[in-house]
Amino acid sequence: FLLAMFDWCSGQSSKMNNQTQANSLIDSGKFAIESENWERLREIIFNLFDLLPRGAKESASSKIGF
Numbered sequence: 001f002l003l004a005m006f007d008w009c010s011g012q013s014s015k016m017n018n019q020t021q022a023n024s025l026i027d028s029g030k031f032a033i034e035s036e037n038w039e040r041l042r043e044i045i046f047n048l049f050d051l052l053p054r055g056a057k058e059s060a061s062s063k064i065g066f
Helices: 001-011 019-034 036-053 054-064
Strands: none
Touching: 001 019, 001 036, 019 036
């Protein structure tokens, strides 16, 4: 589930409010996956989600089931 969420958020990076922060979080997420740090990956996903504009958040909520 976390991997799918991270992949979805990564694919939405062009829509995020802060590109620099989004790229940094995506790099951190890739490292968290490599090191199997699932708690850190969860935090990164929530941070990426917070960078999405409101419309994209609502779309994600309906697709993902939040």
